[in-house]
Amino acid sequence: MNPENTRELLINMGPQHPATHGVLRLVLEIEGEVIKKCIPYIGYLHRGVEKLSEDLTYVQSLPLTDRLDYLSSMINNVGFCIAVEKLMGISVPERAKFIRTMMSEMARICSHLVWIATHALDVGAMTVFLYAMRDREKLLELFEMVTGARLTVSYPRVGGVRCDVNQEFLDELYKFVNEFPKKVEEYETLIDRNRVWLRRTKGVGVITAEEAINWGLTGPTLRGSGVYYDIRKFFPYDAYDKVEFEVPLGKNGDIYDRYKCRMLEFRQSAKIIKQCIELLPEGAILADDALRIRMPSSPLKIDKKDIQFEIYIEDKSIEDFINKFTEVYASIEAPKGELGFYIVCDDSAKPYRMRVRAPSFVHAGVLPRLCEGALIADVIANIGSIDIVLGECDR
Amino acid sequence: METIYVILITTIKTIIYFGVLMLHVAYATYAERKIIGHIQLRLGPMVVGPHGLLQPIADVVKLIFKEDIIPYNVDRKIFTIAPLISLTAALSTFAVIPVSENWLISNVNVGILYVLGIAGIGTYGIIFAGWASNSKYAFLGSLRSAAQMISYEVALAMSLVGVILMAESFNLTEIVNKQLEYSYGMFLIPQFLGYFVFIVAMLAETNRVPFDLPEAETELVAGYFVEYSGIRFSLFYLAEYLAMFCMSALATICFWGGWTVPPFLLTIFPFLGIIPGIIWFLIKVYFHMFLFFWIRGTLPRYRYDQLMSIGWKVLLPLALLNIVLTSIIKYYW
Numbered sequence: 001m002n003p004e005n006t007r008e009l010l011i012n013m014g015p016q017h018p019a020t021h022g023v024l025r026l027v028l029e030i031e032g033e034v035i036k037k038c039i040p041y042i043g044y045l046h047r048g049v050e051k052l053s054e055d056l057t058y059v060q061s062l063p064l065t066d067r068l069d070y071l072s073s074m075i076n077n078v079g080f081c082i083a084v085e086k087l088m089g090i091s092v093p094e095r096a097k098f099i100r101t102m103m104s105e106m107a108r109i110c111s112h113l114v115w116i117a118t119h120a121l122d123v124g125a126m127t128v129f130l131y132a133m134r135d136r137e138k139l140l141e142l143f144e145m146v147t148g149a150r151l152t153v154s155y156p157r158v159g160g161v162r163c164d165v166n167q168e169f170l171d172e173l174y175k176f177v178n179e180f181p182k183k184v185e186e187y188e189t190l191i192d193r194n195r196v197w198l199r200r201t202k203g204v205g206v207i208t209a210e211e212a213i214n215w216g217l218t219g220p221t222l223r224g225s226g227v228y229y230d231i232r233k234f235f236p237y238d239a240y241d242k243v244e245f246e247v248p249l250g251k252n253g254d255i256y257d258r259y260k261c262r263m264l265e266f267r268q269s270a271k272i273i274k275q276c277i278e279l280l281p282e283g284a285i286l287a288d289d290a291l292r293i294r295m296p297s298s299p300l301k302i303d304k305k306d307i308q309f310e311i312y313i314e315d316k317s318i319e320d321f322i323n324k325f326t327e328v329y330a331s332i333e334a335p336k337g338e339l340g341f342y343i344v345c346d347d348s349a350k351p352y353r354m355r356v357r358a359p360s361f362v363h364a365g366v367l368p369r370l371c372e373g374a375l376i377a378d379v380i381a382n383i384g385s386i387d388i389v390l391g392e393c394d395r
Numbered sequence: 396m397e398t399i400y401v402i403l404i405t406t407i408k409t410i411i412y413f414g415v416l417m418l419h420v421a422y423a424t425y426a427e428r429k430i431i432g433h434i435q436l437r438l439g440p441m442v443v444g445p446h447g448l449l450q451p452i453a454d455v456v457k458l459i460f461k462e463d464i465i466p467y468n469v470d471r472k473i474f475t476i477a478p479l480i481s482l483t484a485a486l487s488t489f490a491v492i493p494v495s496e497n498w499l500i501s502n503v504n505v506g507i508l509y510v511l512g513i514a515g516i517g518t519y520g521i522i523f524a525g526w527a528s529n530s531k532y533a534f535l536g537s538l539r540s541a542a543q544m545i546s547y548e549v550a551l552a553m554s555l556v557g558v559i560l561m562a563e564s565f566n567l568t569e570i571v572n573k574q575l576e577y578s579y580g581m582f583l584i585p586q587f588l589g590y591f592v593f594i595v596a597m598l599a600e601t602n603r604v605p606f607d608l609p610e611a612e613t614e615l616v617a618g619y620f621v622e623y624s625g626i627r628f629s630l631f632y633l634a635e636y637l638a639m640f641c642m643s644a645l646a647t648i649c650f651w652g653g654w655t656v657p658p659f660l661l662t663i664f665p666f667l668g669i670i671p672g673i674i675w676f677l678i679k680v681y682f683h684m685f686l687f688f689w690i691r692g693t694l695p696r697y698r699y700d701q702l703m704s705i706g707w708k709v710l711l712p713l714a715l716l717n718i719v720l721t722s723i724i725k726y727y728w
Contacts, residue, residue, distance in 0.1 A: 011531050018616060033535075033699050124604060124696025130435040196605050196695045376535070376614050377698040 008036050011376075015044045019122045019380045022390035024364065026379065028371075035379060038371040040364050045394040050354050057349040058084050058158060066152035068339075068356060069392040071114050074107035074143070075334045076392075077156040082237055083330035083341035084158045088289075092238075095283040096160035101239040102276035103146075103155060104332075105269040106173070109180070110139050111335035112262050112269075119259070119384030120191055123200050128190050135183050138176055145169050160286035174277050177270040184266045192263075201256035205370045205382040208253055215366045218359050219337030220265060221386050224250035224258030231333040243275040255385040262387075329357075336360055336387055360393035408500050409490075416489060420636045421451035426681075427688045434692035461625035466529070469622065473527035478623070478630035481520030485637035487513045492644045493568050495654045495672040506567035507559060510645060511552050514600065517634060518544040521609065524631070525619035536618025539699060540602070540609035546706035547599035547606075553714035554592035557721040558582050558649045571653035580657025583650045585724075588717040590650045592710050594686070597642040599706065601635060603687055605694040606702055643683035644676075651679045 014025035023044035029037040049068060053061040065080040066073040078100050085092060092100075113136040120128035140150040146165055147155040155162050191197040207215070212225040222229055230247040232240040248264030250257025331340035337359025346352035363386040370382045425440065425447070432439025440447030465474060491506040493499035503509050518540065525537020559565060561582055562573040574581055583590055599606035609618045620631045647653055654672030661668055697705070 009531060009535075011535075019614065033539075120695065124607075125694065126431075127435050127692050130437060134436055190693070191695065194693075194695065196697055199701055200695060200698055375699055377608075377696070380614050 013379070019383065021118060021383060021388055024383070024388065024390055024393075026367070026371075028376070028379065030376065033375045033377075035371050035374055035376065038368045038379065040367050042361070042364055042390070043394050045390045047395070049395045050356060053351055053354045055350065058351065061351070061354065062156075062158070063152070063154045065356075066154055067391060068358065068395060069111070069334060069336060069360070069389045070151060071389055072107040072111035072335050073152045074103045074155060075111075075332065076339065077154060078104050078238070079330065079332040079334065079339045080341050081156045081158050082332060083328055083343050086330045087326065087328040087343055087345055088158075090159045090287050090289055092160055092287055093284040094239075094281045095164075096285045096287075097239040098242075098276050098280050099161050099165055099285065100156055101243065102165075102173075102273050102280075103143075103161075104238070105272045105276070106139055106142065108269050108335045109266060110136055112266055113139075115262060115335070115384070115387045116187055116259075119381075119387075120187075120197075122380045122384045123197065125191055125194070125197065128187055131183075131186060131190070135180070142169065142173055142176065145172070157286060159289065160284070164285050170277050170280070173273065177273045177277075180270045181267050184263060188263065198256065200377070200381060201259060201385075202254060203252070204255050204374065204378050205385060206252060206254045207366070207370060211369070212253060215369065216362045217337065217366060217386075218362070219333065219335070220261040221258055221337060221359075221363055223247065224261045224385075225253030226251050226257075231331055231338055235331070237330075237332055239276065239279075240272075242279065243272050245272050255381050258385045331357065334359060336389065336392065337363065339392075356392075356395055358392040358395060360388040360390070361395075363388050364393050405500060412489065412500060413486070416486075416637070416640070419640065420633060421455065423636050423640070423684060424454070424632075425451045426684070427691070430685065430688040431692045434689070455629070458629040459626055463625040463627060466622050468529045470527040470529070473523050474622075475627075477520045477524035477527060478627045478634070479520075480523060481517050481634035482630045482637070484513050484517035484520065485634040485641065488641045489637075489644075491567060492641065493571070493648070493653065494644075494676050496568075498673065499568070502566070502568060505565040507555055507565050507570075507645075507649075510567075510641065511548070511555075514638065514641065515544070515548055517638065520631075520634065521619050524623070528619070528622040530622050532615045532617070533619050533621045536609045536615045536621070539615075540619060543599055543602075543606065543608060543702060543706075546703060547596045547710070550592055550706055550710035550714050551596035551600055553711065553718065554589045554596060555645075555649060556714070557586045557589040557717045560718070560721045560725055561585065567648050567653075571648055571655060574652045575655055575658060578657075578659045580655060580659065581650060581652040583652075586650060586717070586721070588713060588720070590646070592714045592717065593646060593650065595705075595710055597646065598687070598690065599702070601638045601642055601687075603639070604691040605697050607696060608699055608702060639684060639687055640680065643680045643687075646683050647676060647679040653679075 008029040008031050011028045011030055012025065013028055014020040015023040020026065025041040025044065027039045027041065028035055047067065049064045053064055056064070062077060062080060065076040068076045084090075113132040117129040117132035117136075120126075120132075143153055143155075144150050146163065146169055147153040149155075207217070207225055209225040209227050212222050213227060217225075218229065226249050228247060228249060231237070232245075233247055245268045248261050248268065250261050327342065327344045329340055329342045331338050333339075338357065339359060340357030342353075342355040342357065343351045344353040366386065367379075367382065370386070371379045374382070428450070429439040429447075440450040443449045443453045465471060488510045490500045491503045491509050493502075521540045521544075522537045525533040525535075525540065528534070558570060562570040564570060564573065570582075577585075598604070602609050609615075615621070620628055623631065654676040656667050656670075656675060
């Protein structure tokens with residue numbers, strides 16, 4: 001047959017596909033089982049969080065951030081709060097800082113548990129899924145104990161946290177983190193010593209350190225390539241400078257190393273939570289100058305003055321705009337990578353512009369680089385190993 | 396007159412065999428869900444009947460009454476016929492499988508060859524299904540299946556050659572009887588290499604984890620039967636479970652001594668002889684079925700190229716080595 005008349009088979013993987021972690025759509029050109037070209041399409045879960053927040057006050061925007069990376073909503077809240085605190089120069093009380101750190105690490109464990117569950121399921125190991133979900137359930141119960149919500153918590157506040165933790169919660173959590181490393185070993189016995197797993201992950205989806213940096217990867221996906229970069233260490237926020245922990249690094253930058261990094265992060269997170277409980281200071285949980293919505297005394301009409309910021313509306317030239325308007329970028333170490341919030345403030349109660357630097361969005365971009373030349377099964381393993389959540393990617 | 400008598404007896408036997416087999420298949424699905432459930436810290440089906448015991452019946456009723464969807468662009472004839480080919484092939488293999496000393500439908504003197512040949516025909520059902528579905532995922536699944544079946548059938552057949560050499564017969568009943576001449580009573584011990592190859596090839600031949608590539612749900616959604624629904628879908632399912640039973644029975648007969656008890660065990664515990672042969676047979680078959688479920692609950696899935704390299708570079712040489720060793724030993728002793 002004339003080779004000019006043959007063409008690659010075009011496969012549409014997603015948006016409804018059991019292994020694309022939500023609504024990611026990949027258009028694959030395959031020859032046999034080999035991927036010749038891979039184009040990711042995103043936007044199926046776009047809810048306009050950034051635009052919506054322009055119409056909401058800073059306090060009101062907070063629940064929207066829950067819906068970004070819904071597997072670690074606590075960390076998104078913290079990230080947003082830190083950005084707004086930086087903008088307004090609010091200093092958070094010590095106790096709130098420790099609580100936030102503790103909660104962030106709980107959310108990190110939660111998110112990584114879902115990652116190991118789905119990643120293993122994609123590669124074919126079904127049992128790990130249910131083992132991980134069992135432990136996640138425990139953490140969700142702990143979240144519920146403090147915040148009343150399991151998934152979208154909206155717990156941190158600009159200037160602190162919403163409510164205090166009690167001793168019962170701390171005891172339960174301490175018990176959990178003490179047992180948790182053993183549970184991690186359980187997952188490892190299921191997959192880490194498994195020949196099939198090793199053959200599926202070692203040497204697959206390799207990305208070198210240099211390339212990883214150039215593609216803008218962050219978080220465990222970058223550290224799997226051996227780059228030492230962790231915002232918790234480099235730009236400490238909350239109480240991360242007061243606790244001790246290590247940053248696990250990979251070497252080869254393949255799926256296995258990224259997997260290993262996250263598995264080691266489980267243990268570090270448990271260690272951080274333990275220290276937070278031990279070091280938890282007494283004191284206030286909300287700063288005095290924290291943003292509050294004053295509820296109106298009469299139900300008639302919410303006056304703009306009820307919100308502790310004055311609305312500033314005036315025509316301005318661009319130069320004035322640049323000089324006057326403050327902008328702030330604050331980033332935190334989310335389970336997926338560097339989650340940044342960029343806020344432009346026009347001195348009103350609402351952000352002029354909010355932009356989310358979502359790690360999943362950046363990581364989805366690297367998929368073609370990882371997948372091209374690999375096999376169909378590797379695409380699935382790669383999607384799992386970069387750990388994307390489409391809620392965050394599409395925003 | 397005699398011909399009619401034989402036909403009548405065979406028909407009655409077939410009907411009984413078929414009914415019992417179907418019941419076993421139905422409860423094998425239940426067993427799988429229960430066993431995997433308990434492996435995964437779940438309970439499995441619990442709602443229909445006590446401990447979900449009526450679940451298989453509920454499933455069958457549901458599947459029969461479901462709408463039978465045939466997509467617009469499929470090749471209707473082949474699409475309809477494909478599940479039937481798979482099922483017929485899977486059922487036909489049981490014609491020669493003896494469950495007890497005198498309990499088999501037909502005593503063919505090339506039983507092993509018959510089983511392997513008929514099991515090979517089942518692949519056509521899968522290939523037709525994938526081709527006729529006019530869907531890319533189904534097409535890829537059927538391609539994978541074709542390649543996988545061809546490469547693993549070779550290893551499967553080769554692994555049984557050692558048994559055939561030792562038994563000096565293709566007849567399944569004779570293979571079992573031959574094993575009784577040894578005090579350990581099963582070919583498993585001298586043929587451990589063959590058994591290993593057989594078990595691995597058996598997993599691949601029946602499309603089970605870790606070789607369930609043709610129906611890898613996370614890659615190809617459901618593989619070759621992605622366009623099937625209702626009763627047609629369940630026919631494929633049935634064929635898969637029948638194939639599992641067939642392979643388990645073959646392993647039992649060829650390596651575990653079928654319905655017999657090892658003679659050395661009988662001398663130590665004479666009371667074991669009271670238990671009827673069919674019970675032993677079922678115990679051994681269900682051990683292999685459990686192996687299928689156990690592996691499914693434990694292992695991830697191999698990649699396509701890895702599967703091929705295992706088949707051709709590991710299993711086939713091992714099977715050939717087994718044949719050579721068996722021949723040498725057979726020649727000198």
